[in-house]
Amino acid sequence: MLAYYIHDLSPFLIQFSEGLGLRWYGLAYVLAFASAYGICLHLARRGYSDIPARDIGDFITGTALFGVILGGRLGYMLFYDWENFLGNPLVFFKFWDGGMSSHGGILGIVVFTWVYSRRKKISWLNIGDNTVVAAPVGLFLGRCANFINGELYGRATLVPWAVQFPKELYDAAPDTTREVLVEASQIDPAFTNIPAVVENAGASPELHTLLGKVLTPRHPSQIYEAFLEGAVLFAILWILRTCFRLPDGILTGVFFIAYALLRIAGEFFREPDAPLTLMLTRGQFLSVFLILIGVAFLIASRIRPTWAPKFRA
Numbered sequence: 001m002l003a004y005y006i007h008d009l010s011p012f013l014i015q016f017s018e019g020l021g022l023r024w025y026g027l028a029y030v031l032a033f034a035s036a037y038g039i040c041l042h043l044a045r046r047g048y049s050d051i052p053a054r055d056i057g058d059f060i061t062g063t064a065l066f067g068v069i070l071g072g073r074l075g076y077m078l079f080y081d082w083e084n085f086l087g088n089p090l091v092f093f094k095f096w097d098g099g100m101s102s103h104g105g106i107l108g109i110v111v112f113t114w115v116y117s118r119r120k121k122i123s124w125l126n127i128g129d130n131t132v133v134a135a136p137v138g139l140f141l142g143r144c145a146n147f148i149n150g151e152l153y154g155r156a157t158l159v160p161w162a163v164q165f166p167k168e169l170y171d172a173a174p175d176t177t178r179e180v181l182v183e184a185s186q187i188d189p190a191f192t193n194i195p196a197v198v199e200n201a202g203a204s205p206e207l208h209t210l211l212g213k214v215l216t217p218r219h220p221s222q223i224y225e226a227f228l229e230g231a232v233l234f235a236i237l238w239i240l241r242t243c244f245r246l247p248d249g250i251l252t253g254v255f256f257i258a259y260a261l262l263r264i265a266g267e268f269f270r271e272p273d274a275p276l277t278l279m280l281t282r283g284q285f286l287s288v289f290l291i292l293i294g295v296a297f298l299i300a301s302r303i304r305p306t307w308a309p310k311f312r313a
Contacts, residue, residue, distance in 0.1 A: 004217045006164045007150045008202025028145035032138030033064045039134040047310030048241060049130045050122040062116065063131065067109035068138070075104010079282060080274055102139060102229075103286045106259075109135070110293075123306055125249035125297070132255035133237045139259075140230020147222035150198075154219025154269045162217035166198040169215075176214065183210055221270040228262040245311050249301025256294030260287035 015021035037060045044053040051059055076099040077085040077092055084091055113131060117124035146152045153165040169177060177194065184191035187206045191197050201211055236258060240251055267281045274282035 003212065004162050004164050006201060006208055006211055006215065007166060008208070009148045009150065011149045024148045025145040028141040029064075029068075029138075032141045033060060033068075035137040035141075036060050036063070036131075036134035039137070040130055043130045043133065043241065048308045050126045050309065051120075051130075059116065059127075063109055063112055067112035068105045069100075071108010071111070072100040072102070072105035075101030075107060079103065079286065100142075102142070102263075103283070103290070106135070106256075106290070123248050125252060125301060125306065126308055128252035128297070129241070129246075129248055129250070129308070132252050133234070133241050135255065136230050136234035136237065136259075140226045140234070143222045143226035143230060147220060147226070152222055152273060153271055154221030154224075155271050156216045157219045157269075158217060159219070161220065163220045164212065164215035164217055166201040166211055166215065168218070169194050169197060180210070180214055218271065219269040221266060224269050225263070225266040228266050229259060233258055233262060245307075247301045247305035247307055249297050253294045253297035253301065256290045256297060258294075260290040260294065263287045263290075 011023050011025065012021040013024050013027055037056060040049065040051075040060060041053055041056045043049050044051055044056055049056075073092060079101050081091075081099060109131060110128075113127045114124050117127050150165045150167045153163070153168065169180060172180075180197065181192060181194070184197050184207060187204060187210065188200075191200065191204075191207065197207065197211075200207055202208065233255070237251060237255060240246060240254060264284045264287050267283045267287075270281070270283070272281045276282075277285040280288075
């Protein structure tokens with residue numbers, strides 16, 4: 001019988017006290033915004049962007065705050081936690097409890113860039129084409145942070161690289177949870193609740209052995225999605241941006257379609273975190289609409305084609 005890796009990574013890069021510290025998830029956001037700034041600045045300096053290089057910092061800051069963070073949080077509330085949000089709208093501001101939607105973040109960026117283009121009187125399609133090149137880096141870092149946190153784990157599998165995630169216990173059947181807590185409390189009286197068991201998965205060899213017997217081996221789907229939505233998508237968009245002369249809007253359309261297809265593929269390995277819709281996971285269902293949006297961008301780019309400064313005659 002294979003001995004699978006039991007996830008025991010700490011969500012904290014640096015921990016000051018219980019529940020307080022610098023988290024990997026927060027670092028992922030900082031690195032994502034810094035990378036987006038570097039990529040967009042590089043493209044602006046080489047003539048691909050209607051936004052002057054001197055304004056890239058302000059643009060990325062606005063995109064981060066109003067697009068990614070507010071859009072991602074609102075998307076999570078609407079798509080995954082509507083009942084809780086409806087009963088207590090102030091839960092929206094509890095960012096420290098987690099809960100961000102990549103679909104919501106993408107749509108938030110769409111809205112912000114549209115408003116920005118109207119205010120600055122520059123091409124919305126051009127802004128989108130450069131923004132989407134940077135977006136996969138953030139998606140990659142976010143999925144890596146999901147893996148470190150042991151959340152959004154995959155479906156059950158017996159592949160040799162499967163991982164056992166202690167956070168599975170939060171969703172386990174009551175009988176299973178009760179049995180684990182009984183045995184865990186015999187190892188250490190402090191292990192009387194699921195959070196204590198999850199947090200100490202790597203600290204106690206005896207607890208580690210117990211969890212290895214009861215946890216389900218699962219696909220590390222966060223890593224799959226980091227590769228697909230991050231590395232693969234970035235490579236596609238970077239090559240299209242820097243190696244081909246394309247009218248404004250093509251890259252944005254390609255991003256929406258390619259992201260949706262890659263997300264749909266990745267979701268086949270991910271444990272559904274919401275009820276199915278028409279036999280599709282919530283992520284797959286929402287991705288269908290992104291494909292339609294992508295097609296609309298492709299059509300718009302052909303109706304009245306415009307070009308990045310680099311390609312203008």
